[in-house]
Amino acid sequence: MKKKFWLFSLLASLLLLTGCGRSLSDQSVLDNVKRTNTISWGVKGDVKLFGLIDVKDGQQKGFDVDMAKAITRHILGPTGKAEFTTTTSQSRVPLLKNGNVDAVIATMSITPERKKVISFSKSYFDAGQSLLVPKNSPIHSVKDLNGKTVIGVVGANSVANVKKVAPKARVIELQDYAQAMNALKSHQGDALTTDNGILFGLAVQNPGFQVRGGTFTVEPYGVAVNKGQTGFTEAVDKAVLEMQHDGEYNRLIKKWFGDVPGFKYKELYRK
Amino acid sequence: MQNWINAFSWLNVRFLFMGLWVTIYISVISVILSFILGSILGIIRYSKIKFVSEIVGFIIDIIRNVPLLLIIFFTYFGLPNFGLRPETIPAAIIAMTVFESAMIAEIVRSGIKSVDPGQMEGARSTGMSFVQALWHVVLPQAYKNMIPTIISQFVSLIKDTSLATIIVVPELMQHAQVIYGQNANYILPMFAALAVLYFIVCFTLSVIGNQIGKRLS
């Protein structure tokens, strides 16, 4: 018994000493993807309109995925390959920092906290946080959330935002948007909060629910890469700019958001 | 009723079975690997090799006493610190193998111990070495007794693969979630399907385990 105690203490102290984080080597991601002619992207698999797994072929489909393919083409040329890994709000940062994926394009807002650990391209899509509630809900704006239970997703910054705007709201975090939406349907919370684009996607799938209260934050989505990979972010910025000039960007916006009721997709057009 | 018919459309059913296939794939590989690794570790622990057995035993105790979810996280998010970047399915296989090997090792160790210690001495007195006695006399008997326990451990393994949904492994649980994520009306049919499919797989294995157990004893 005593020996085991000592072994345990030894292990615990070893962990304390070695458990400090290490960042990935300083290899240039841009050089790597050019050498392999492949960009490995982290995308969402649970978000309609942005990145949703299709039961037909198990592939992710959405605006983010199409953007990733287009950016890959712009950076690597027509033979460049885009590979996709499904990430969740929780796993996207660790996967990026660990080098499992080269870049993440997964409804990810550019925030100061995240900028401390990873780097972002310029915004490629401007979202804003909003609320999804049942049509008969008494909640009309974010102010009404005080004293109510709000559902969010682990790893999304929307949870922290709600705490700022409505400090008395109770927040529960679920694993992904499929669970969050079903929890809302099961009355586990009074509202679901995240970015309007995601919420409109959920409202399309779930009649009886609507997006309410306008947006109360600005959430510019960026392409995320490992800290300091400015070569890659610049290449992404250039690619997005080219897409805006030749109209491809607007075509993708129309393709994914053109038919969403209540969503003013033309405001998202970029020239 | 319409919900059930729509929920089990050809595409959805095919998608579910693709998930079931991944669940079985992960389970079978992990079962084989953890049976081998667990046996080796169990024998090392039993053999009382100075320091080695103790350290192995301690690591096994640690693994046995933390939630499998943590081991999955460590495999998927932690291994890259050591230069390994497994994708989701290999990560799930590694995590399951590590966890189940520790479980099997403990079963093997106590299985060997429960074979009458006189057996070992008797075999040694006929001039066999420790390894020979272990291999020819003790282990065959020990494994005969252990098989039901080991099989029920493997049933747990199959069930536990569902936890790998947290790192988006395309297994049965994850695929069911994708389907009911599209339409919340499918949620009851999907849970019914999950219960039935997991039950069929696990129960079949349990029955096989019981049959083998009966035949051996």
Place this chain on the structure above:
Amino acid sequence: MINIFSHFSNQLLVGLGWTVLSSVIALFFSLIIGTIFAIMEIAPNKTLQVVGRAYVEIFRNIPLLVITMFFYLVIPMYVVKINGFTAGTIGLTLYTSAFIAETVRSGIQSVAGGQMEGARSTGMTYWQAMRYIILPQAFKIVIPPLGNQFVNLVKNSSVLAFVAGFDLMYQANSIASTTFDTINSYLVVGVLYLIITLPLSYYMQHLEKKLA
């Protein structure tokens, strides 16, 4: 690691509290339910046997996660609202009770036989003999395996993280995704889990040796 512990000690202790609470509640109810179904499985009545057997086989062969999510997402949609902590604890209870039933049943069977006949010959009914003679002895035998079930319960309670049950694992996910220090966050909760489970496991090993 120390950083995370000192910054988030409140959150972690709250998580530890919910984890222990859920495990203790689930242990209590699964002992009762498990014992009832164990007795049913070996009862002299065929129907009771079938019901007992069916219960055990169903809950032993379906993943805990499926049971828990069912109570969190499906039951509230059709029956009654239950929150994440309750749904998780119900899932844990049902799942564990099947294993406890198996443990208790084998305990009873190892005592029964001669004991039962002896007790019956003194004029006790079947149920009296079970209640006063067999069960007390059976429980003594099954204490170590039950202790191991409790260790499993503590580990399995991490499914509460899937249903926002505020347990240790839920807090770990939340801390990992605010600090972005994934590995250290999980190391901290790993140590916290071990603080509960490891001494318990060792104590049970010790008991087993003593009883053997």
